[in-house]
Amino acid sequence: MDGRLCSKVTCAREAVATLTFDYGDQMAALGPLGGTDHPHAHDLCAQHADRLSVPTGWIVVRHEALRA
Template sequence: MRGRLCSKIGCAREAVATLTYDYGDRMAALGPLGRAGDPHAHDLCAAHTERLSVPQGWVVLTHDALAR
């Protein structure tokens, strides 16, 4: 059985991390795969995790398990 897939359109790789946003504080949080089905979270594969970029002025919080 295959795991969850990356949320990026056209990507069929297996997800390894979950990305969430806090728009009010201009933060993005990247961590291990979260609960499935959370409509406010985006699962990312390793390639998209490495290429993650956020708007200027935003902060990315990365969980130690995903040290980039």
């Protein structure tokens, strides 16, 4: 496996999405896997991306990859 792994502890699946947070705006952004491994972003596998939950009052912005 050449790809990056999911950031969740004990998960060994390949990451397919990247999660970032904006604490000031209480927002989480989930999008396609970022081009680089950024220290303030969290890479997630498909299962953990689908099950994403955030604190009460926060919003989640999901960026879908463009499909041809």
